[in-house]
Amino acid sequence: MTAPTTDRARGAAPTGPVVLTIDDVSVDYLVDEPVHAVRNVSLELARGEVLGLAGESGCGKSTLAYAVTRLLKPPALVTGGRIEFHSREGYAVDLTAIRGEDLRQFRWDKVAMVFQGAMNSLNPVINVQAQLEDVFSTHRPEMKKAERRRRAGELLERVGVDRARLKAFPHELSGGMRQRVMIAMALALEPQVLIMDEPTTALDVVVQREILDEITRLRDELGFAVVFITHDLPLLLEISDRIAVMKEGRIVELADARTLYTRPQHEYTRTLLSSFPSLTGERGAFVRTGVDTTVPGPAAGRSTEEPDQGPDHDPDEHEEADA
Numbered sequence: 001m002t003a004p005t006t007d008r009a010r011g012a013a014p015t016g017p018v019v020l021t022i023d024d025v026s027v028d029y030l031v032d033e034p035v036h037a038v039r040n041v042s043l044e045l046a047r048g049e050v051l052g053l054a055g056e057s058g059c060g061k062s063t064l065a066y067a068v069t070r071l072l073k074p075p076a077l078v079t080g081g082r083i084e085f086h087s088r089e090g091y092a093v094d095l096t097a098i099r100g101e102d103l104r105q106f107r108w109d110k111v112a113m114v115f116q117g118a119m120n121s122l123n124p125v126i127n128v129q130a131q132l133e134d135v136f137s138t139h140r141p142e143m144k145k146a147e148r149r150r151r152a153g154e155l156l157e158r159v160g161v162d163r164a165r166l167k168a169f170p171h172e173l174s175g176g177m178r179q180r181v182m183i184a185m186a187l188a189l190e191p192q193v194l195i196m197d198e199p200t201t202a203l204d205v206v207v208q209r210e211i212l213d214e215i216t217r218l219r220d221e222l223g224f225a226v227v228f229i230t231h232d233l234p235l236l237l238e239i240s241d242r243i244a245v246m247k248e249g250r251i252v253e254l255a256d257a258r259t260l261y262t263r264p265q266h267e268y269t270r271t272l273l274s275s276f277p278s279l280t281g282e283r284g285a286f287v288r289t290g291v292d293t294t295v296p297g298p299a300a301g302r303s304t305e306e307p308d309q310g311p312d313h314d315p316d317e318h319e320e321a322d323a
């Protein structure tokens with residue numbers, strides 16, 4: 001199945017097989033004055049790609065992520081649309097329809113999420129080893145204790161934390177390390193899609209950089225696709241294959257990172273780009289491999305390329321996170 005052509009611009013289609021299809025999804029918060037948080041969003045995520053999701057605070061990024069992982073709770077209500085996961089093994093799952101045990105097995109196993117502010121959500125009274133092992137006891141009940149133990153150590157090293165820290169409690173770790181532990185937990189079951197909601201926002205730039213490199217390396221090694229959510233557009237330009245720009249619940253622009261940077265189509269994207277001084281000079285911080293950083297950015301106010309084209313342009317189950 002392919003997504004409808006709404007909200008699509010040239011260069012916006014995913015390259016390669018699709019792992020996730022979000023088709024015309026809308027989410028409301030049914031409060032006194034209902035909030036239309038996500039409005040008719042359609043997106044496709046290609047296997048192994050990094051899709052950036054940018055947009056100002058309150059535009060609906062987290063709500064969309066929660067809809068995909070089926071973690072929305074009242075007063076949120078999915079008012080329409082369909083979300084489909086296309087497994088590497090060749091079958092498709094309608095995420096809007098699965099329930100109960102199927103949903104529980106699916107989540108974390110196929111699509112995992114690192115939550116906004118996640119590094120503060122580790123259980124403070126349980127050490128890292130027990131928290132990592134817990135993912136396996138819950139989702140791989142057949143796994144023997146020794147195997148769980150071995151895997152917990154491997155996971156920690158995979159995200160660049162010494163195995164010796166297995167015995168540490170969350171308060172004994174730096175923010176960066178805690179965030180790495182959260183990423184390790186999300187990767188424990190080798191998901192095919194990893195949704196990361198502001199995974200590095202609270203960290204200083206050096207640690208942020210290290211973690212981003214780690215995510216990129218792991219993506220190359222394990223082949224999962226990433227939806228990377230942040231309002232930090234310069235960062236997204238650097239790490240994303242494609243970027244979706246969200247405003248007031250809608251995707252207003254979707255393009256590959258380079259096109260979005262050099263030829264933004266939507267006024268809002270231009271505003272967003274120009275609000276980052278690092279992007280506006282000739283020596284912008286846009287250093288994505290293979291991209292010529294001397295290409296004039298949006299603040300240069302001109303394009304030597306082709307002229308611009310406007311962008312062609314059931315109640316949910318309220319499940320809790322269980323990992």
Ligand SMILES: Nc1ncnc2c1ncn2[C@@H]1O[C@H](COP(=O)(O)OP(=O)(O)OP(=O)(O)O)[C@@H](O)[C@H]1O
Pocket residue numbers: 029031035037055056057058059060061062063064074075076116231
């Ligand atoms: N539980 C809730 N009840 C009512 N409205 C909500 C609730 N959660 C979110 N909203 C509203 O839904 C809209 C989208 O919120 P959401 O958290 O998805 O935005 P966001 O893009 O993730 O923002 P941020 O960058 O600050 O994380 C906002 O207007 C927000 O106020």
Ligand SMILES: [Mg+2]
Pocket residue numbers: 061062063116197
């Ligand atoms: Mg958010």
